[in-house]
Amino acid sequence: MLKVFAVIELVWVIVQPSAHALSRDEFPPDFVFGASTSAYQVEGAANEDGRKPSIWDTFSHAGNGKMYEGDGDVACDQYHKYKEDVQLMANMGLEAYRFSISWSRVIPGIQPHVTLQHWDLPQTLDDEYGGWVSRRIVKDFTTFADVCFREFGDRVKYWTTVNEANVYAAFGYDVGMLPPQRCSPSSISNCSRGNSSTEPYMVAHHMLLAHASAARLYRKKYQGMQRGLIGFNLLPFGLVPLTNSIDDVTATQRVQDFFIGFMNPFTFGDYPDIMKKNAGSRLPSFTQKESNMVRGSIDFLGINFYYSFYVKNSPGNLQKEGRDYFADMSAEIESQQTPHNSSLDDWERVKYLQAYIGSLVDALRSGSNVKGYFVWSFLDVLELLGGYESSYGLYYVDMNDPSLRRQPKLSAEWYSNFLKRKPMDPMITTEIEKNVLSHNTLLHNAI
Numbered sequence: 001m002l003k004v005f006a007v008i009e010l011v012w013v014i015v016q017p018s019a020h021a022l023s024r025d026e027f028p029p030d031f032v033f034g035a036s037t038s039a040y041q042v043e044g045a046a047n048e049d050g051r052k053p054s055i056w057d058t059f060s061h062a063g064n065g066k067m068y069e070g071d072g073d074v075a076c077d078q079y080h081k082y083k084e085d086v087q088l089m090a091n092m093g094l095e096a097y098r099f100s101i102s103w104s105r106v107i108p109g110i111q112p113h114v115t116l117q118h119w120d121l122p123q124t125l126d127d128e129y130g131g132w133v134s135r136r137i138v139k140d141f142t143t144f145a146d147v148c149f150r151e152f153g154d155r156v157k158y159w160t161t162v163n164e165a166n167v168y169a170a171f172g173y174d175v176g177m178l179p180p181q182r183c184s185p186s187s188i189s190n191c192s193r194g195n196s197s198t199e200p201y202m203v204a205h206h207m208l209l210a211h212a213s214a215a216r217l218y219r220k221k222y223q224g225m226q227r228g229l230i231g232f233n234l235l236p237f238g239l240v241p242l243t244n245s246i247d248d249v250t251a252t253q254r255v256q257d258f259f260i261g262f263m264n265p266f267t268f269g270d271y272p273d274i275m276k277k278n279a280g281s282r283l284p285s286f287t288q289k290e291s292n293m294v295r296g297s298i299d300f301l302g303i304n305f306y307y308s309f310y311v312k313n314s315p316g317n318l319q320k321e322g323r324d325y326f327a328d329m330s331a332e333i334e335s336q337q338t339p340h341n342s343s344l345d346d347w348e349r350v351k352y353l354q355a356y357i358g359s360l361v362d363a364l365r366s367g368s369n370v371k372g373y374f375v376w377s378f379l380d381v382l383e384l385l386g387g388y389e390s391s392y393g394l395y396y397v398d399m400n401d402p403s404l405r406r407q408p409k410l411s412a413e414w415y416s417n418f419l420k421r422k423p424m425d426p427m428i429t430t431e432i433e434k435n436v437l438s439h440n441t442l443l444h445n446a447i
Contacts, residue, residue: 022354024421026361032111032372033419034096035089035394038118038163040072041381043102045079051105054120055131056384059179064190068387076379076397077404084406085379086110088395092412093419098374100163101152103144113158113374115233116145116214117207119168119178119384126180132203133173133182138210145214146221153226159218160302161211164235166262169204178384198282204262205284208294215297229299236260238308247313255311269295300371344396349411357418375415379406 024033040056060071078085089097089110096111100118121131129136145161162168168178174196176183182194215230222228239256241248254274261272269291270276276283286294353375363370380393388399394412398405408416417423 022357022361022418024418027364030371031364032096032113033415034094034098034111034113034372034374035378035415036098036374036376037076037078037378037381038100038115038120039102039105040075040118040120041377041384042076042099042379043079043105044072044074044077046071046073048079049105051102053123054102054104055123055126055179056120057104058123059181064181068383068385068389070382070387072382074404075382078379081404088406088408089378092394092408092416094378095419096372096374097378098160101148106144106147111158112156113160113372114148114152114156115160115163116148117141117161118163119172121180131180132169132206133199135206135209137206138213141210142213142217146217149218149222149226153222153228157226157228158300159228159230160233161214161230162207163233163302164304165204165207165211165232166259167235169200169207173199173203201279201283208262208265209290212290212294212297216293231298231300231302232263232266233302233304234260234263235304238305239311240308242310242312245313248311251313252311255309263301265291265294266298266301267295304376344407344409346409346411349409350414353411353414353418375411 027033040054045051046053046057056072060073076085094110096113098113098115100115100120102120103117104120104122125131125137125140131137141161145159148156149159172178172180173182173194176189176191176194176196181189181191182199183189183191184194184196185191211232218228218230223230236256236259239252239259241252257272257274261275264270264272265286270286271283357373360370360373375394377393379395380388380391380397382388383390383392394409394415396407396409398407
C-alpha cells in the first residue's frame with residue numbers, strides 16, 4: 001500500500017488552529033515525527049575528502065542571477081559538527097532525520113530518511129552531457145544509487161530518490177532562477193543556454209526514469225535483504241481559484257494537473273491528458289516498457305508544501321510562440337509571500353506547528369494514510385532561495401561565531417515537549433490560545 005510522508009517545507013496552508021493541547025499519543029505508534037536538512041545547505045567542508053563541485057557550488061560562486069549573498073562552503077559545518085547535532089536531535093526527542101547524500105561527495109536511535117538527489121548535481125555531469133537534460137543521466141544516477149544502497153542500505157530504511165522533481169525542472173530549466181540556470185533568452189533570467197519550451201519536460205521525464213531504474217535495482221538487488229522502502233518527492237501547491245467562475249475553477253484544476261502531473265506515471269504509467277494536450281510533442285512519451293517500469297515504482301510518496309496561490313484563467317498563454325511549461329498551464333498564478341523564522345521566540349512557528357499537527361490528527365481520523373511529518377528545517381541552513389538571510393530552523397546557528405554555535409528556538413522547545421509527551425509550558429499554551437482565530441487562518445512554514 002502506498003504510504004505518504006508529509007515533509008513540511010516552505011508552506012502556506014489554510015488550516016483551522018486548535019487550542020486543545022496536542023499529544024503524541026493521538027498518533028499511531030508507527031507515525032514518524034522528524035526534521036529535515038539537505039547536504040549542500042548544511043554540511044560545508046566543500047573541498048574536503050575528495051568532494052568535487054556540484055552545480056550549486058558553481059552557481060553560488062559565480063553570483064550570476066543569485067538572489068542572496070553567501071554560499072555553502074561552510075554552511076552549518078555539519079560535516080564536522082554532526083556529533084553535536086545528533087546529540088541535539090537526541091535531546092529533542094526527534095524520531096527521524098531527513099537528509100541527503102551529496103552525489104559530489106560519495107565515497108542508532110534516530111531513523112534516517114535519505115534523499116539521493118536534492119538538486120546538487122555534480123558539475124562534471126552538467127559539463128559533460130548537460131546533466132538531467134540528457135538520457136545518459138539515468139544510467140549514471142542508477143550507478144550512484146547502487147553505491148548508496150550497497151554502502152548504507154543496512155542502516156537506511158527509507159530512500160527518496162529525487163527531491164521536488166517538478167520544481168527543480170521548472171525553476172532550473174524554464175525560469176532559470178536556480179542552477180544549472182538553463183532557459184530561453186526571453187525568460188525571466190539571463191540564461192546563456194537552454195530551451196524553456198522543451199527542457200523542463202525532458203528533465204522531469206528523465207528524473208522519473210532515473211527513479212524507476214534505481215527503484216527496480218533496489219527491489220531486485222537489495223530490498224529483500226535490507227527491507228527498506230523507496231519513494232519519490234514532489235511539491236504540490238495549495239491552489240485557490242481567484243474567483244468562483246467556472247473558468248478560474250477549471251484553470252485551478254489544470255494548474256494542479258501540471259504541478260503534480262508528474263505523479264500520474266507512478267499510478268497510470270502516463271501523464272495527465274491535459275499535459276499531453278497542451279504540451280503536445282514537447283512532452284516526452286513513455287515506451288510500453290518504460291511505462292511498466294515507472295508504474296508502481298514507489299513504496300511511498302513524499303510531499304513538500306511551499307505556498308498557496310490564487311489562479312486565474314488565461315487562455316491567451318496558449319497562443320504564445322515558443323511557450324514554456326508555465327504558459328502551457330494557460331493560467332496566471334499570483335503568489336503570497338512568507339515571513340522568516342528569525343526570532344528565538346518564534347511564536348508564529350509554534351502556532352503553526354500546533355495548528356498543522358492538529359490538522360494531521362484530523363486527517364488521520366478521517367482515514368488518511370499519512371505516515372510521517374518532518375519540519376523544515378532542523379538548523380538554520382543556507383536557503384536555496386534566500387541564503388542565510390532566511391531563517392527557518394528549529395535551532396538558530398550563529399554565523400558570526402567561529403564555532404557556529406547552535407541555540408534552540410521556542411519552536412524547538414515546543415516540538416521537543418510534544419515528542420517527549422511532556423506538558424507544555426503554560427506561557428506557551430496561553431499565548432497559543434490567545435491567538436486562536438474563529439475562522440480559517442493562513443499560516444506559514446518555510447524551507
